[in-house]
Amino acid sequence: YRRQRAKETRLSTFNRTETKAMLGSYTKVLFVRDPFHRLIAAFLQGMGINPSFSSFVQDVLNSGAHNTSVAWKPLVSLCRPCLVQYDYVVMFGFLRQELGHLLRRAGLPVHGLLPELSDSQVQWTYRWLSEQMFSELSAQQKQQLSRFYRWDLAAFPFSSSFLSD
Numbered sequence: 299y300r301r302q303r304a305k306e307t308r309l310s311t312f313n314r315t316e317t318k319a320m321l322g323s324y325t326k327v328l329f330v331r332d333p334f335h336r337l338i339a340a341f342l343q344g345m346g347i348n349p350s351f352s353s354f355v356q357d358v359l360n361s362g363a364h365n366t367s368v369a370w371k372p373l374v375s376l377c378r379p380c381l382v383q384y385d386y387v388v389m390f391g392f393l394r395q396e397l398g399h400l401l402r403r404a405g406l407p408v409h410g411l412l413p414e415l416s417d418s419q420v421q422w423t424y425r426w427l428s429e430q431m432f433s434e435l436s437a438q439q440k441q442q443l444s445r446f447y448r449w450d451l452a453a454f455p456f457s458s459s460f461l462s463d
Contacts, residue, residue: 331390333447
């Protein structure tokens with residue numbers, strides 16, 4: 299798109315005509331991850347100052363969807379999938395498979411650009427971690443998390459998410 303871009307220009311700063319032209323000129327790729335996995339990753343990376351996962355989750359729930367960190371904010375509030383028609387949605391846990399397809403479609407070489415870890419290893423690890431962390435939560439916290447991420451769960455196929463159970 300011809301308009302000069304500043305480092306932190308947001309899509310909302312453009313008028314509708316400019317936004318439509320800009321979005322039409324790009325290939326739009328959205329990377330999504332199970333919201334419960336995002337919470338686990340944020341906790342493990344030390345973003346929560348609490349000693350337990352349960353107290354970390356309670357802090358997230360207490361902060362509300364609008365005052366929360368980008369690391370665990372609901373995806374639909376960040377990427378606006380109902381407003382932006384993404385050309386590709388790449389799911390974490392299927393990165394190797396989906397990125398290979400995306401790179402081939404873009405005419406780029408696939409070999410050497412993909413992560414070494416296999417998708418099945420990632421899925422197994424997060425399944426095990428999810429079971430462990432989910433068992434630490436109270437029934438009320440589980441229900442509140444499902445409600446907190448209800449739009450993400452409706453917008454994306456996280457069928458194996460612990461939050462959609």
